[in-house]
Amino acid sequence: MTYTCQYCKKDFIRESSLAVHCCEPKRRHQDQNEVGVRLGFNAYLKFYELTQGSAKLKTYTDFAESPYYKAFVKFGRYCVNTRVVNPARFTEWVLKQNKKLDYWCSDKLYDEYLLYYLKVETMEDALARAIEHSIKWAEEKSAAPQDFLRYGNPNVIIHAITNGRVSAWVLYNSDSGQKFLSDLNEEQRNIIWPYIDADVWTKKLREDPANRIEAQELLTQAGW
Ligand SMILES: [Zn+2]
Numbered sequence: 001m002t003y004t005c006q007y008c009k010k011d012f013i014r015e016s017s018l019a020v021h022c023c024e025p026k027r028r029h030q031d032q033n034e035v036g037v038r039l040g041f042n043a044y045l046k047f048y049e050l051t052q053g054s055a056k057l058k059t060y061t062d063f064a065e066s067p068y069y070k071a072f073v074k075f076g077r078y079c080v081n082t083r084v085v086n087p088a089r090f091t092e093w094v095l096k097q098n099k100k101l102d103y104w105c106s107d108k109l110y111d112e113y114l115l116y117y118l119k120v121e122t123m124e125d126a127l128a129r130a131i132e133h134s135i136k137w138a139e140e141k142s143a144a145p146q147d148f149l150r151y152g153n154p155n156v157i158i159h160a161i162t163n164g165r166v167s168a169w170v171l172y173n174s175d176s177g178q179k180f181l182s183d184l185n186e187e188q189r190n191i192i193w194p195y196i197d198a199d200v201w202t203k204k205l206r207e208d209p210a211n212r213i214e215a216q217e218l219l220t221q222a223g224w
Pocket of ligand 1: 005006007008009010021022023025026
């Protein structure tokens with residue numbers, strides 16, 4: 001009697017040999033619950049949905065056997081490592097932009113998406129992300145989350161703005177945000193300008209008074 005690997009069909013005389021055996025198809029099967037692989041699989045389904053009209057018949061096995069498996073998984077892992085804001089939206093965006101799959105894991109491309117996304121996401125999503133980020137900062141610094149923009153290191157805050165953790169929704173609608181912006185030097189302002197472009201945001205906030213007022217109230221109540 002032999003033991004057969006169900007993934008690559010290789011035969012083994014001992015069951016223990018099969019148990020320790022590792023092949024690419026088996027590895028792909030075992031990796032299916034890894035976050036980056038899940039994101040890659042979702043992108044693969046979305047790709048079929050948009051290009052072929054339906055992804056209903058595609059299974060994880062189809063994905064694992066696809067010649068595009070590695071490229072999609074690379075994209076999924078890129079989303080995890082870069083801490084991409086809203087990976088599902090990023091996937092839809094790259095697909096709609098008709099970008100080639102091997103170009104999807106590009107920081108330049110992600111930045112382009114982020115600048116687009118920050119202007120169209122909801123006020124609630126923007127505030128929730130900033131608050132979540134401030135809680136992590138507060139835990140590390142033994143500080144109060146609402147003091148992030150008040151007492152955080154300016155370079156750390158600038159980084160949080162350019163990677164999308166702190167949005168213009170927060171900066172323009174909180175006392176500590178306004179103060180932070182007014183204290184920046186020219187070089188610092190230039191770095192964050194594309195993300196908080198006052199010309200764009202003044203207009204955007206003026207045209208959406210309900211959300212602007214709600215953001216101000218929420219941030220004031222939270223002590224920002
Ligand atoms: Zn095998």
